[in-house]
Amino acid sequence: MDRELISKKDLLELTGISYGQLYRWKRKQLIPEEWFVRKSTFTGQETFFPKDLILARIDKILNMKDDLSLDELAGKFSPLHFEAAVAHHELSERNIVSMVVIERFSTPAQLSGAESYSFEQLLYLHTVDRLLSGGEMSLDEAGVLADTLREHFPKFEGKPCELLFTRKMGVSSFALVSVPADVYYDAGVKLVARLSMTEMAERLSGKLG
Amino acid sequence: MKEEQKWPDLKINGVGNATGGRYGAVLIDGVCKVTGDLRANTFKANGKLKVNGHLQADDMRIDGIIDINGGIGGEHLQVNGLFKASGNCELERLEAVGGFSIGGLLNAGTIDIWMQAQGKVKEIGGESIQVRRQATFRNSKLWRWMMPKLVPELHTDTIEGDDIDLENTVAGVVRGNRVTIGPGCTIGRVEYRTELHVHKTAKIGKEEKLG
Numbered sequence: 380m381d382r383e384l385i386s387k388k389d390l391l392e393l394t395g396i397s398y399g400q401l402y403r404w405k406r407k408q409l410i411p412e413e414w415f416v417r418k419s420t421f422t423g424q425e426t427f428f429p430k431d432l433i434l435a436r437i438d439k440i441l442n443m444k445d446d447l448s449l450d451e452l453a454g455k456f457s458p459l460h461f462e463a464a465v466a467h468h469e470l471s472e473r474n475i476v477s478m479v480v481i482e483r484f485s486t487p488a489q490l491s492g493a494e495s496y497s498f499e500q501l502l503y504l505h506t507v508d509r510l511l512s513g514g515e516m517s518l519d520e521a522g523v524l525a526d527t528l529r530e531h532f533p534k535f536e537g538k539p540c541e542l543l544f545t546r547k548m549g550v551s552s553f554a555l556v557s558v559p560a561d562v563y564y565d566a567g568v569k570l571v572a573r574l575s576m577t578e579m580a581e582r583l584s585g586k587l588g
Numbered sequence: 589m590k591e592e593q594k595w596p597d598l599k600i601n602g603v604g605n606a607t608g609g610r611y612g613a614v615l616i617d618g619v620c621k622v623t624g625d626l627r628a629n630t631f632k633a634n635g636k637l638k639v640n641g642h643l644q645a646d647d648m649r650i651d652g653i654i655d656i657n658g659g660i661g662g663e664h665l666q667v668n669g670l671f672k673a674s675g676n677c678e679l680e681r682l683e684a685v686g687g688f689s690i691g692g693l694l695n696a697g698t699i700d701i702w703m704q705a706q707g708k709v710k711e712i713g714g715e716s717i718q719v720r721r722q723a724t725f726r727n728s729k730l731w732r733w734m735m736p737k738l739v740p741e742l743h744t745d746t747i748e749g750d751d752i753d754l755e756n757t758v759a760g761v762v763r764g765n766r767v768t769i770g771p772g773c774t775i776g777r778v779e780y781r782t783e784l785h786v787h788k789t790a791k792i793g794k795e796e797k798l799g
Contacts, residue, residue, distance in 0.1 A: 387748075388763075388779075392799065397765060399715030399750035402695050406678045424745065 384416060384427040385434075394437050407449045409440055411577070413539055413558060432578070435585075470496065475586050480508045483518070484525050498583075503528040505583045506542065506574065515571050516544065520551050527553045532576070544572040595629070608641050625658070642675070659692065670705065687740075699749075703740035703756055710745055717749040717764075721756040721772065741772070 391398065404410050416427045443452055470476055481490075484504055488494040496504070507525050510516040516524065524544075532540075532555060543554040547568045555576075556562060564570065595612040600620050608624025616633045624641045631645035635652045642658040648665045659675030667684040676692035687705025694712045701707065703721045721740045732739050742757040752762060755770035762769070763779040773790040781799050786792060 388798070397715075397750050398713060398748040398763060399697075402713040402748070403697060403715065405713075406680075406695055406697075 383430040384418075385430040386420075387426045387428070390428060390433060390437075394434070394441075396437065396441075403449070404440060407453050409449065409453055410436060411539070413577070432581075470501075473586075475583070476501070476504045476508045477512060479518075480504050480511060480521070483521070498580075499532070501587075502576070502580055502583055503532070505586075506576070506579050509574070509579065510544065510572055513572070516551075523551070524553050527555065531555050535576075539575070539577045542572070542574045542576055543570065544574075545570050598628070608639075614645070631662075643673075687738075701742065703742055705738050705740060706736070707740075707742040708744070709742070712744055712747045712749070714749045716751040717747060718751075718753045719755055719757055 385393070387401070391401065401410070405412075405415075410433070414428050414433060416429070417424055418427055419425075440452060470481055471478055481504065484507065485496075486494065489496060503525055506528060507516075507521050510524065511518070511521055528542075535555070535557065539558045540555050541558050541560070543556060543562060545552055545554070545564065545568050547565075551571070554562075558575070558577075595610050598606055598611045598614045598616075600606060600616045600618065602618045604618070604620050606620060606622045608622055608626040611626070611628040612630075614626070614628040614631045614633075616637055617635055619636045620633075620638070622637070622639045622641070626639055626641060626643050626645075628645040629647070631643070631648040631650075633650045633652065633654060637650075637652070637654045639654070639656045639658065642661070643656050644661045646663045648660075648662055650666070650671060651668045653670045654667075654672070656671075656673040656675075658673070660673055660677040660679065662678075663680045665677075665679050665682050665684075667682075667686060667688065669686045671684065671686065671688040673689075674691040677690055677694045677696070679696040681698045682694070682696045683700045685702040685704060687703070687707055689706075689708040690710065692710055694709050694714075696714045697716070699712065699714050699717045699719075701719045703719065719742050740756055742754075742759075744757070744759050746761045746763070747754070747757075747759050748763045750765045752764040752766070753768040753770070754762070754773050754775075756772035758774045760776045761779070762775050762777070765781045766783045767778060767780040768783075768785045769775060769778065769787060769790045769792060771787045771789045773787070773792075775790070776793045777796070778784060778792055778794070779796045779798055781797070784795065784797070786795075
C-alpha cells in the first residue's frame, strides 16, 4: 500500500511550524518514530511523512496545546492505551461498527447491554468490519480473524504491528507482524490486505472522539 | 508525575562491574562497565565508563571517557571529555565540552557544544544549536596531518533547528530559521528562513532562502 508522502520541508511550510517544534514533539513522543520515513532524493537523504496522518496529528497538537501540557498530550496520543468502554447501543447508534459484525462477534452479555466493550475488543471488531465491508473477506474468514486478533494481538503489548491477510489457492490465512518488517511470499500467494493496527486504532479513537 | 518509589543507589569507586536496571542516584568514579539498560534519576560518572545498553537519566554529568552501546535519553546532559553513543540521543539540554561521536540522531532542545576534539554525529535536530571551537594549536595544518582525530571539527550529515550558530563544522545540509555560519565551516547546502550570516572563511556550496 503506497500512501501519499509529504517531505519535511513542505510540511513545515504548510503548517507553519518550525524545525524546533517538530523535533520537540518527536522527543515527547507526540509523533511516532515510524512516521519518519527516510528516502534518498537528489539533495541527499530527506525525511518524509505519511501526509494524511501527520497533518491530522499536527492539527490536533496545535489545537490542544493551549489547554494541555505536552506531556499530557503525549498520553492522549498513544492510541493502544486508549481507555474506553462503549455500550452496545452506542456502537450501532454512532455507526462505529456495522450491525452484522456486532451481532456476530459479541458475547451475549455485551449484546444485552450488561457488559460494555473495551477498546481492544472494539479494535478487533473495527478491523474485522473494515475488511468485511471492503468485500475482501468472507464471514467465515472474519471469524478466524477475530480469533487471531483476540489470541495474538495482546502479545504485542501496544507495540506497533501490522495485519497481513493472504490467500493461496483459495485458502486464506492471517498473520500479525511487528513493524518495520519486510515479508516475502512465494509466487502463488496473493496479498489481499495489509493493515497497520496502529492506524486502525487511531481511526477508531478518532471515531470514538 | 513524581516518582514515589525509592530506588537504590549505585556507587562505584575504583574498578567495577555493574548490571543495569533502575536506580536512584548513580555515582561512578574510576573504571566501570555496566551491562544492560541503565535508568536513574541522577547520573554522575568520573573516569572511564562503558554502558552496554540504553542510558536514561534526568540529570547526567559525565567527566572523562564514556562509551555507550545504545542511546541516551533524559533532561540535561553535561559532558566534559570524550563521549560515544551508538544510538539516538534525546535530551532537553546538552552541554558538551570535548569530543564525541553519536551514531544516530542528536535531538535536543538546546545544544551547546565546545569542540576540543573531533565530533561525529549522523544528524542533529533541535531548537537552539550552537557549536563553538576552542582556539587551540591543534587547529594548525601540521596537527591536522599528524592527528586528524584531535582536530576540533564537527562532522554531520544534516543540522536542522530554529537558531543555528556554527563554527568548525563540516555538514551536508543545514536548515533553520536564523543561521550563522562561522569560521572554519564547510557546508554543502544552507536553507534558511529569516537570517543568514556567513563568515568570510566559511565555504558554502549553495544558499537558499525559503518562505
